[in-house]
Amino acid sequence: MRMRIVHIRAVLSVAIFVGLWGSAGVAHADKRVALLIGNARYQNAEMLTNPPNDVSGMKAALSQAGFTIIQPENDLPRQGMVQALRAFETQATTADVAVIYYSGHGMELNGVNYLLPVDARLASDRDVEDEAVTLDRVLRSIEGASRLKLVILDACRNNPFLPRMSRSNANRAVSRGLARVEPAGTNTLIAYSAAAGTVAADGDGLNSPFTASLIKRIVEPGIDVRIMLGNVRDDVMSDTGNQQQPFVNGSLGGGVLSLMEAPASAGASPAMDALFGEAAQVWPALRGSTDVGELETFRKRYANTFFGELADKRIKELSVPATTKTAPPVVPQTASDPAAGQKQAAAVTPVRPAVPPPETECDRLAAGPLDPDRVGAGVLFGQIDAARAVAACNDALHQYPGTRRLLFQYGRALDAAKRHAEAFATYQQAFAAGSLAAAHNLAFLYREGSGVPRDYAEALRWFRKAADGGYANSYVSIGYLYELGLGVSRDYTEAMRWYRQGADRGDVESHANIALLYEGGKGVKRDYAEALRWYQKAADLGDTNSLASLASYYNNGRGTAKNPMEAADYAFKALERGSEFELNELLTNAKAWSPRFHSEMLLKLKARGYYDGPITSSFNEQARAALRKLAGR
Template identity: 25%
Template sequence: MSKLSMVGYLRKRAVSIAPVCFFLVLSLSAGFAAEVEGRRAALVIGNSAYEKLGTLPNAVNDASRMGEVLRHANFEVTVGENLDKKGTEKAVRDFLRTLNDGDVALFYYSGHAVQVAGENFILPVDASLASAYDLEVESFNINNLLDYMRETSSLQILVLDSCRDNPFKNAQFFLGEKKVTVASKDGLASLTPHQGSLIVYSTAPDQVAYDGGGQVSPFTDSFADNILTPNAEVRQILTEIRAEVIERTNGRQVPWDVSSLTSQFFFVSRQNVLIVGESLAEIRASPQQTRVKLGIAPPIASGGMKLTAVFDKLPAAGNLYLDDSRISAETEVDVARIQDVVYVSEPGEKPVELISYKMKADTGETVDGVVAIVFDPAIAPEQETVAQAPAAQEAASSTIRGASEKAEPVKVAMTLDVGTGFAPVSKALPQQQASRNGWMRIDKRSPSAQVALESEMLVVGDLISAEDVERIAIRPALRAGEGEVVLTPVSGLAEAVPLVIGVAASVNRCDELAADRLDIQGVAEGIFPNDLRADEAIAVCREAIAEHPQVPRFRHQLGRALYANGEYDAAIVEFKAAWDAGHVRSGQLLGRFYQLGAGVEKDPSKAIPFFEAAAARGDPYAQHSLAKALIEGNGVEEDLQRGLDFYAKAVEAGHTYAMNGLGAAYLYGERVPKDVERAHSLFTASAARDDIWGVMNVGLLYRDGVVVEQDTARARALLTQAHEGMHPYAGRLIALMLRKEGSADPHEIFRLFRESADRGDAWSAFHAAEMMSADASLMREPGENIRLYALALDREGGTPSERAGERLAGSDPAELNREIQKALIRLGAEGVEADGVLGSKTRNAAQAILGGNVPKAPAELLADLIGREWIAGKPRLDML
């Protein structure tokens, strides 16, 4: 076999894009480092079939074209067509999940959009915008999405094909607590680029782009035609696109851009590997031969390279021909035909001919070669015979390629869990595969399987040294399914055969049982806390951690299962480990521990940094928690406007708790102007997602006849549904309704109060204690009413806590002291007797149990002990 030389090995990794309000943002920000470079994630949405707005015939076609182009540019593409609001939320979450380890983030949207107060909102197909309240629950703020992209990737691309005239029914919408007027129904608002960014529109801001008469819009068509140009710098591409669009639209549409780029950027890059055989070849022929085929073996090149050859030293006594065309020193020969070049001699004595040539790639790489034709009288003449290239040349040419095409491929299978990163191929390869020589080309790669060699991503057409095959790794897309990667030999031993790598990806059992709702780093939709089966989830998540110790998501999900099981100390360990490894939802839950004082000393101020960091990444639960803290001033200085902004972001992402929290603020007019219709809109959106909080709040509206017609039967059914779903205080609301009606069994009312009290509701604890105080037969044992008053006081529920404190202050001191001592005994204190006297032994025992400063007032001491006991009873804190 010949020696193989590699001339040139150059990569310029880049990107691709397209559409008709092409609003492109490239932000070359730093801050993200990954083991594999050049990974790309894209979200492509096309909305055509609007239910209540005008249809857009090209939008889905534009998105389909974009998805196809981006896959060729090695993006992991999430495509959504005709998405409603829930579908849009899911698509955005899926996209953000792929960004967890992506270098380049791209979002493409084709459909209706609206600009309000200088911000741009995309509209799902079920949007109507018929009332001022609809924008916050029916749209998605593009500015927010771009912020999340910046937090999780090193380069962002935003493409908006939505610069059209949109027929909105309403001209004013609420943003936060303000009602603002839509500035214009034409086009989108202009954005100022950040440093290292490029913003491009298919037409000027506030102007309308054209769908055109074809299946795709003029801009998308032009962009798709130019996007895969190898190693073309973005500004060069935009110049060509601008000229094409102006020509296609007769000057009515002029692409527009603003740049703050500080370096070059390429949409599509190409591996430039050029492999050639011997640079000096000798052909021996009879002096009587008049035609000699040079038999120069074409080089092997990575996909997409265009190669030409020129003969810079022609024969001294003859000419070169390709077919019937004579070759001159200026003739460029397609390298694919170079083996067909023939030397035709002149009559007379024939000297040794030295014919030199130069092969050149369109990327600049060159290689020189020489063919020596020696006329040897010892060789028998053969009329018009064609000399063959040396065997060494053939080894790197089509002979091997042809043999490989006919050979049965080696097939290997990889079974992988989605969201666990790149997995090495080496474990799946047969033993003989690792010892192969030569080169292989990636001839096929399913969109659901990405390929990397060490730290670099590979694309179709790239060459891999055969000995490097065992070093490549495969990563499946973040969804279950099957894919395939095919490597075909292009040089090497004659027995070389193709390698077909089958990839089957599935969701790990831990993800199925314990995935968190709306987790932007999860791989499943997740489940509500009341549906989590803790024991089973704990077992499978521990197995997942053992198999994939590098994946923080599994540690978070184990922590979630432990949290639901009341194992708070163990849960905190897992959440901290997951947070340190970059899983942001764990930060939100760690913050909740500090707010509740579960497993750690209660300190709401320590929760805020966790909430802030996770909220910036786009985690809706953290945005909700931060919003509440800012509005209530819990651990942070009160900031109403900022709190409302984070509530709005969480609502936009589909977070039902935020819908209810914001709805409650408007229902009761707390800190914001009262607006019951807006509250109804938010509660209804939550209930439609089967959230027990939304169900409970809609039940209250029916109970009170607010916005809707009063219907107590409907109200009770909804509240019962919420209570059965483990809502903390829906049982108390039912009990109060029954009490008001005056015909219910007191034991049924008490049961509802008691169940809600056990779930941590202060009012329920107070009401149950009141009923016990009035009817001792309801008590399981003496003193239970005092303990429930203490629980109400500990839960810090405002009015119920205050009233419980008053009851405890008026109770018999000896009885109160005995309950303190009984609580200490239940908590494991030694040397304490329930004698009703708070002596030094009792105080020392309390100090040992509670640590820190023990309250002097007996009522407060009892409340602290009962609260500690309640936590030890493993309540579902994740439901609060």
């Protein structure tokens, strides 16, 4: 036994050394995501030269800076821009740092900034709101990021649409360049390539002067983003003979926030994920030990990890008389092949109740709405009270060890608490017990790079495991990988095939994604009537975003005759269900909705007691307050 103690402690010593040595490199503990859009091939204006090169250069710079998701897009029509922003919004919601970079044409109308898709015609100033994308819409796509929301606009080029654009109203101010707009959100910066109302140069090189400087400056380690953008300004002014002056709007809190982190010092403490990795390697050899001394050494080293908790439980078990001991929990090994963890878990039979336990506090706080094992309705991931759920599920597993649904729910609670590495190990344990929902969530962690290195191929493998077992939501996730080309070649036809399989199994997201493919003409002929039909199916299944899409379709007569009454009905339902997207559309893009739609919405608000003002063809401040109240804001 003495030799075994020496062996375990030697492993601990090596693990500590590796953890300290491995932390000396550049660290990116936070999640950084970026969407890059370059619009060059304008269908109704002269083609731009630089945007594809700008996107390529920015992608290389951000990759070097450690961004975990970089989504490059070129030559997007309006619908493509909206879809790209919607998809990126999902990534930004869970990110610490989110960046949107745009290279192409932009313009200002009545103090509102617009980015111009490649299919814009802009025959009249009235067309701008319908054919372009507002800067507000771009900002909404990154508002979920926690530390930094950065929008970079190389969009102040000389606009070829302006000279030929007819004016419907002399009071509608259309100017070159972009307006200086102060973002309303916190921790938000907007970087413009040129001062308000002025035009930016394209330059003679592969990139514009603004983007050429960005590519160079982004990768400078340890420079605060505000200073970095100031250096870009100085570069551009020098390169253009003071003819072009970039500027930045917004504000950040105190402290240094760099896009390219400085290398950590050699004496820095290992990160929690590194500690967890060490513990995962050591624990399988130690978990059966009866030596309290070596268990105590392990527990102290990994006190803040899941495995430290297991060591503490093992120590307590060894203090209980043999006749009343219970079997230790099964913890699968965190191996490079997750199947190894499954085999290891299967080798030991966990203590399980003869019948599923009754509803627990863990069920009420962390059950997955799509988990077939759930008890009760379940809780949306974003609504999990992480601290309470972790404690409740830990208590439930003490009372009902090895219960499949409780293991999965404990994993969800840890996931919500951003203890991703521990969530990964717990999901593995739940999968070993037969949880299809756990397989789906393991795939999601691989897709997002949370707790494990990002690996789209591994994500696809785990999504397929869940789908093979009939877990409906995994079909749409596989389709999503094919639609965006993540880990596989982009294939809209294959995406549609998976979405249809998901829809056949009642998955609501699959219905909505089929609608989006028909709307964008991806893999199928563009068909707004068919998109409308699928949005209706998704809305009938409870999808709030599809209600918002239906409101837009009926308002604009897309795929059906214009019907402001139907549009108002769907918009009202979307707001009633708390649609943040619909609320923002009505508050910030009111001109996109018809006068009759406005009056119909006011009638509905009045009938439900939210509004007692006049019925008009626009929203006054009282009406805006009523819309917020309806949406629960």
